[in-house]
Amino acid sequence: MLRLEQLTYHPPATPAAIVSGVSLELAPQQLGVIYGPSGSGKSTLLELMAGFATPSTGQIRWRDQTLEPEALRQLAGLVFQFPERHFCGHTILEELRLGHPELDRAQIDQALQSVGLDHLDLTTLPHSLSGGQQRRLALAVQLIRKPYLLLLDEPTAGLDWSMRQQIISLLQQLKQNWTLLVVSHDADELAHLADCCWHLNQGHLTLQKQTNPQPMATEANWE
Template structure:
């Protein structure tokens, strides 16, 4: 289980804290959704949880053990917004093995099967894949590391409706084996698969009921 306790992030160059006494609980094999506008602090949350930044105060815990930034890097796998812009490998195989040349073919096959890309040639270029396939490959890049926690920044951004639906179904499947935490400015289709939801405004995190939020966002039915 992931716990955040009174987590604060206040870089010295900023007049105000970006995250303010954040508390969060997320159980294993749950999907958590943090919803907030640009500048609210949600992407900073992912940077801290992935170990790219260290909190100014407060604690991060996994299964009762408090972790520092270096340990969070081992625990979590981060998929950036528009991850396809960060691809560096010339082939799918190179992309999956980037930084991990020791990874064997069995784990590569398992990761690609998890995201539904096991039919592709490993010699194909990541840049030749469709938008939906590129997002799936970005997930496979993290899954191959076998993290306990998957962190996703706006995973459905820039995708058309049908591809978004496919990705949502994939994320619902992945939470059978992983804990997922997603940040987004527009919950949309993700609400249907969320177990926990929070809103974030000006660095303050507040728990909200995903069912209630889903009811609020339903489109009104036309009058008979």
């Protein structure tokens, strides 16, 4: 179970808190959607959960553990809105092996198969891929790390209708094995997948939809 308890982020340089008193719960193998306008604090909230920023007050908990940023970076995998800006490898193989030189071919093939890219040549340049394929590769990079929580920032933004539907179908598949939290400016296209839905505006979070949490009995204990 992911829990945010009265999370606030107020950098000294900003006149008001970017995230203010945010609390939420998301059960294992559920998909949560946070939607709101640009500038509402969505991306900042994901960065806090990914351990890329430290909250001013409040706690982030996974099961019974309160996690600091270093532990969150191990727990969560964040896929940025424009992942191609963060690609460093010259080929798909290099991109997947960055930080993981020990990966064997079977592990690489499994990650690519999980996101529907197993048909691609591993020598392909990441920046030569289509927008939808780049989002899928960014997901594969995170899956290689085997996180417990996948965080996605606007995963369908800028894609055409066909590619958006492919990404939505992929999220539905990933939900079978991972806990997912997605932020978007529009919740409509993900509403049918969401177990929980929140509206974020000016840093304040409001619950819009929640199903009964049903943690899977096979959930692994994260330590």
